Amino acid sequence: MNFASDNTAPVSPEILAALSAANEGSVGSYGADGWTERMRAELRAVFAHDQLAAYPVATGTAANALALATLTTPYGAVICHQEAHVATDEGGAPEFYMGGAKLMTVPSTDGKITAAQIDAAMARAIDGGIHHVLPEMVTITQATEWGTVYSPTEVRAIAEACRRHGLKLHMDGARFANALAHLGCSPAAVTWEAGVDVLSFGATKNGALAAEAVIFFDPKVATGFERRRKRAGQLWSKMRFLSAQLIAYLENDLWLRNASHANQMAQRLGDGLATVPGVSVLQHVQANEVFAAMPEALMTALRAQGAHFYGWIDVPGVDLPVVRLVTSFQTSSSDVEAFLAHAGAAKRLAA
Amino acid sequence: MNFASDNTAPVSPEILAALSAANEGSVGSYGADGWTERMRAELRAVFAHDQLAAYPVATGTAANALALATLTTPYGAVICHQEAHVATDEGGAPEFYMGGAKLMTVPSTDGKITAAQIDAAMARAIDGGIHHVLPEMVTITQATEWGTVYSPTEVRAIAEACRRHGLKLHMDGARFANALAHLGCSPAAVTWEAGVDVLSFGATKNGALAAEAVIFFDPKVATGFERRRKRAGQLWSKMRFLSAQLIAYLENDLWLRNASHANQMAQRLGDGLATVPGVSVLQHVQANEVFAAMPEALMTALRAQGAHFYGWIDVPGVDLPVVRLVTSFQTSSSDVEAFLAHAGAAKRLAA
Amino acid sequence: MNFASDNTAPVSPEILAALSAANEGSVGSYGADGWTERMRAELRAVFAHDQLAAYPVATGTAANALALATLTTPYGAVICHQEAHVATDEGGAPEFYMGGAKLMTVPSTDGKITAAQIDAAMARAIDGGIHHVLPEMVTITQATEWGTVYSPTEVRAIAEACRRHGLKLHMDGARFANALAHLGCSPAAVTWEAGVDVLSFGATKNGALAAEAVIFFDPKVATGFERRRKRAGQLWSKMRFLSAQLIAYLENDLWLRNASHANQMAQRLGDGLATVPGVSVLQHVQANEVFAAMPEALMTALRAQGAHFYGWIDVPGVDLPVVRLVTSFQTSSSDVEAFLAHAGAAKRLAA
């Protein structure tokens, strides 16, 4: 019953098999190999965009930090949600890669930001003139840190605000597959067609060993990306082993199958918890995360039964502590049902 | 006949098998797993040092840049050879990670630097006072970029110069296994016993998929390393797959067996080329690289036969162009003999 | 009637005279001169601290950024008020000088932060582990951006929280003289005796041409400051002309006389505005700034009479727009009375 994070899971067998398959003979290093070429072609097909530039890296933090650094000057700023992964969980990587540019955070209860918040942040920054740093970019997370999903319409509204102010739009897609499995739309519809400039396309949390792709939908804005990746120590010499992971991830819709399973498990977990007296589920469960407020005693009881999960930040207006439960491609129905049974039983005992 | 680089090679089967073996169940992320613990224990055993701190990362550039940044202030400098990988082949990664500190290069024909050069650099820097940046560290490459190997005595002399001036000593061991296979001494003898403070322990060029370890022999100086690695996007969530590579690399002396084979192939290549009229081998072949001066026409003829290798930088006093030939754990005797046969034949035809 | 900022004022005649007096003969450059030595002695006397290290620079932004960078690692963070000058008005200088470290802001309505906020920020950061940046420092502004002044007791409480968490404490004293003139205590009592580690001692806003001093009360923590100042291009070659300004600023209590005058003018302005119907003064007027909520029409009427001042940020719970009025050593009683007369007259006309 490990709901601590989707990155405690192992690797999809298909992806591991792809590594073995790629382990044949000498090939060009640093991306001059057939796997990397094919990875790019696959992503162009999946996103229905024959111009996109795609660069694999090993971690989501690297993908985000490189994407932001490529499109922001060191004296600029990036608008993001106050609980965005880039702001709270990447150890300052965006600031490091951007050379000191600022993250400007805006709040909300569901992890999403709005066009109006972008307008307001820009008005305040412009009012401060040369003394205030000026945002050059917006980053949104899909699915968000609260397990919610932006619709294409919501993304479009944000992208329009970006265009009004001359800002670039980045999407942190560490859980992009989960968002897409929820939306059921095309990958294009919620990214470049909606106005996203650059996407961190995550695979690690959803079955890869260590692989993400930074995708620029307009290759002209990717200037310097390759040099930045190199000088960040993020350019693999044996690149084929990054690219092969991504190919296997996309092949036969492995990515969407993995994500759908994880989402279903989260859905069942959320639905089940909602029926446990004294427990409240805090957000619409749309991707693979469930946030639930529950008594401390119940948390303790569940952990005593072997369940793993993190306590989350306090939520204003919610008296009970909040926990986060994350499902993955490997989460089993039996683990979910066992967790729910323990939760129900513990509550009954307490009553 | 691929002698372009040791990173065009695939992965040792033992290492690939270790990835599969590690792909079982949910485990703690970011290094809170048994593989990472065991990797650390293995390195402590190999280096006969029960205190060392070891941190895996995916690339040699990341290992070097993190090691230098941990021990140098942003307003300091690092003394290195003018053709050191950190100075010429890492796209500015050391400067990026160090926050703008300088590399101060010193020349030599065999890739090694000397204590006297360190003394001279320090004298000049101190003479410049506050206006000149002050070195805080020295980095040497083992084996060097010219395929030569520092003896323990040579390392000790450099370390003594470092102590005289209050400098830390880093060893870039991207090809440490090849150096050690040549020296035949213990790993300790040419590192911490000789005065090395921090080692980039390479595995990727010698059979791993993507794995290096940064090893601090005094864990007290490693302060901040983990935070630096995180904010560099170099901390893997599924860390077990980095650690498992390193374990397999060390197990049953795979690393030394791989390196010995590569060295033998280089030795044979060097010996063979030395007998080809008009070709001269430029350095003592000690590790897995051969540098040879040869006529342009011979280079062309060899490439026409399917050989891959890079032209190298011009060498003062050598009229002919210089090529670099790199062997790996996968280089076959037949490839080496075929290359030598083509070289001999081409020369005879030309005569 | 220029109340836009204290830096629209000219230079105190005493300070200009000091520049002329220093313009004699050749002297050592970069601080190897008698003026710089005397400046240090004067500051040691004023702060009753014979060990302090004091370094002059030309701007307040440079003073703050250098102070923070000296005591924070690039992967760390600094806790400050959300409207602190370092956070909103220095164009990202702290992040630049610190090499990408973060400012973590906390809110309040009067510009002050509290020990409890520091405790909470630390708890959250520690809970985030390696993924969250860890604060290493706190900076407070004296007088604050809302014209309020920390008492020695308040500073001491903050310093105690800092000690609890191993944080250094910086005071941005761009308006330190105004704060001290209000408090009437010794310079020591509200700085090092209360636990401040480093002070940006401002002079420019209070009569200097361009001069601030960064004062470390424990010279041991100032390691590297001089090299950082040099590489920031903040080390003057003709340093005597920075030091001479500071000497004249301190001599005969010029700094306190200038600040007292400015404070009195602000007090009168605040008292007068409080009697104007429809105007409310928002904070205790303790230094040389007055914040007043007033109808848009009154703002317009006052500007039409030649008054200069800035509109300020919106204040939650206050319906009217807010203006900031700043007085300086040169503000005349007649300007203040004229402003108040215009304000009263405009209100009467509107009634």
Add this chain to the structure above:
Amino acid sequence: MNFASDNTAPVSPEILAALSAANEGSVGSYGADGWTERMRAELRAVFAHDQLAAYPVATGTAANALALATLTTPYGAVICHQEAHVATDEGGAPEFYMGGAKLMTVPSTDGKITAAQIDAAMARAIDGGIHHVLPEMVTITQATEWGTVYSPTEVRAIAEACRRHGLKLHMDGARFANALAHLGCSPAAVTWEAGVDVLSFGATKNGALAAEAVIFFDPKVATGFERRRKRAGQLWSKMRFLSAQLIAYLENDLWLRNASHANQMAQRLGDGLATVPGVSVLQHVQANEVFAAMPEALMTALRAQGAHFYGWIDVPGVDLPVVRLVTSFQTSSSDVEAFLAHAGAAKRLAA
């Protein structure tokens, strides 16, 4: 007899008078004042260029570092002479401001670099591909660190090499007035007409208190300069006092008169030393610096007579130690003659 540096000199009386004249009333801060506007107009007239953008800062290091940072990416490089001030005497400021970009140094005996060296550096960098940092800029010093002066023809040849390779050209004009006084050409002829993109126009070494201007001849490339200056803490609030210095510096050709005097003093010093047996003057004395090789005993004797000067770096092929003698607008004929008399007398005694 102070020949240590031109920055040991005081301030030209005309410039000090201008500070007093500017000390009237309240004016807009941060450059929104009449002096700054007039300064810009004066520079446009002097350089016969009605579009140039000019920004005052207080130090030469700041001027250079900001100029380089504005036109170089953090992952790029700047080609310069190996003894360039930016490379050896600015404490790493260029690397800091550029965010870690590299200085690539090339050698020569007279302080000048050539188009051929630029071509060679570019060929090598391009050959290294993504692994080698790519130069984006060239910086030359006028007058050079060896007191020599580039002719307009020499500058043009360098600018042509820059255009061939897509590089921007910066001129470090800390001693630009001395170079111009030697050349006798127009300021335009040796800067923008010859292909210079950005000039650090020095005044401090030649009579100002602390004032330099960064001049972009194409204002379109200055994007971001103002924000960079702000976040470097280099934007003065009371800007009129920087601008007023520059106006007075240009008015009535004060800058050229000061420089001509300094050059004449250096010329006389060089001519005189050339006649002292055992002393050799190493470079053509073209600006205000004399480099002379002389016996250690003579150096000691001169210092015993009260002469101040620095020993310089060793020069290959010159057996004697080398000293640098710098003259300024304040150097008196009597000091020069006294120095020469002491030199001659000391030699005679030694004979």
